[in-house]
Amino acid sequence: MKVTISRKAHFNAAHRLYRKDWSLEKNDAVFGKCNNPNFHGHNYDLIVSVTGPIDPETGFVMDVKFLAEIIKEEVELQLDHKNLNLDVPEFQDLNPTAENIAVVIWNKIRKRIQKTFELEVVLYETARNFVTYKGE
Ligand SMILES: Nc1nc2c(c(=O)[nH]1)N=C([C@H](O)[C@H](O)COP(=O)(O)OP(=O)(O)OP(=O)(O)O)CN2
Ligand SMILES: [Zn+2]
Numbered sequence: 001m002k003v004t005i006s007r008k009a010h011f012n013a014a015h016r017l018y019r020k021d022w023s024l025e026k027n028d029a030v031f032g033k034c035n036n037p038n039f040h041g042h043n044y045d046l047i048v049s050v051t052g053p054i055d056p057e058t059g060f061v062m063d064v065k066f067l068a069e070i071i072k073e074e075v076e077l078q079l080d081h082k083n084l085n086l087d088v089p090e091f092q093d094l095n096p097t098a099e100n101i102a103v104v105i106w107n108k109i110r111k112r113i114q115k116t117f118e119l120e121v122v123l124y125e126t127a128r129n130f131v132t133y134k135g136e
Pocket of ligand 1 (some may be wrong): 017096098125128
């Protein structure tokens, strides 16, 4: 029997969607207002879910306080109030779309979670736009 535990988190960050190897015209055509050279910001909401068996001794899949600490160290401290393009090494050569941010977050958290557990992240970039990544 497997059970999923989830923890919500939140961070604010600025970004610009563009490719350095494209002209301004092509970036504007593809990314529109998200290509503003002066950046723009989002209030990101994150849901991190871990699936695994319940430990019969503790009754936990994993201690949610431990998961909260991992999210604080791997996501909030590294991304909150940052300019993703300028401040975060992972996005120096990677467009900080919601899809790419979700994959970067998943890879950071995956390293900290027991291999036998499944991991899923859902990242809300706006109240209506969100992406899901499960490492598949
Ligand atoms: N597949 C993706 N498409 C878009 C992404 C993305 O990361 N992946 N990002 C953006 C913009 O950065 C931003 O998220 C768009 O914001 P906005 O158009 O304001 O979206 P809202 O949901 O707030 O507003 P609506 O009026 O509901 O469109 C664009 N595309
Ligand atoms: Zn944006």
